[in-house]
Amino acid sequence: MAKIKLHRKTTIFFVFLAAILIATCISLTIMARERMNYLERKISDVDLIIVSLKESGLSLDEDQFLKKLFQASGAQLIAYREQNSRHLVTANPVSRQIDFTYDISGINYLNNIVYCFKIVFSGQERLIRITGPSPFIPENIVEIVIDESIIISHLKNYSIKVFSLSLVFSILLLTLVHRFLSEFYQFYNRSKNSSK
Numbered sequence: 001m002a003k004i005k006l007h008r009k010t011t012i013f014f015v016f017l018a019a020i021l022i023a024t025c026i027s028l029t030i031m032a033r034e035r036m037n038y039l040e041r042k043i044s045d046v047d048l049i050i051v052s053l054k055e056s057g058l059s060l061d062e063d064q065f066l067k068k069l070f071q072a073s074g075a076q077l078i079a080y081r082e083q084n085s086r087h088l089v090t091a092n093p094v095s096r097q098i099d100f101t102y103d104i105s106g107i108n109y110l111n112n113i114v115y116c117f118k119i120v121f122s123g124q125e126r127l128i129r130i131t132g133p134s135p136f137i138p139e140n141i142v143e144i145v146i147d148e149s150i151i152i153s154h155l156k157n158y159s160i161k162v163f164s165l166s167l168v169f170s171i172l173l174l175t176l177v178h179r180f181l182s183e184f185y186q187f188y189n190r191s192k193n194s195s196k
Contacts, residue, residue, distance in 0.1 A: 032112035099126035
């Protein structure tokens with residue numbers, strides 16, 4: 001009887017361990033996709049500001065809606081490159097040097113997963129430059145400088161929700177699989193014993 005209880009406890013432990021591992025893998029994969037979507041949305045929002053300012057001929061201080069959009073983006077600097085020229089659209093005072101540059105057109109899926117794994121377990125925050133092709137004029141390159149803590153905060157909040165759902169799903173799935181295998185094993189033993 002003691003052996004059966006020990007076996008059940010061991011089984012439950014490994015089921016939960018497997019569920020955590022599966023949930024972690026699922027979460028990192030979804031977070032990697034969300035990180036890419038987040039950076040693309042930042043580029044798209046900023047590009048909307050650039051295109052709108054070029055069309056209206058106004059400065060950012062003269063257009064209150066675009067000014068609020070710039071503030072909401074969290075960007076400290078906005079610039080764009082067309083052909084061989086670089087144009088500064090607007091910039092807040094930058095208190096420190098840029099630590100790293102991300103070109104979203106060159107980020108692959110594996111790099112995204114590694115990045116998400118690092119930021120979840122690291123408190124490192126940097127000032128980063130993000131560059132990517134303009135959604136409106138693909139030959140132009142949009143450039144923004146942003147505090148990485150904004151991205152980290154978003155992904156950490158997102159990861160808690162995703163991991164919780166993934167863990168519940170994994171536990172339910174593994175419980176069903178374990179139940180099925182237990183029933184199958186018992187049926188196999190009964191069939192084997194009855195044939196003797």
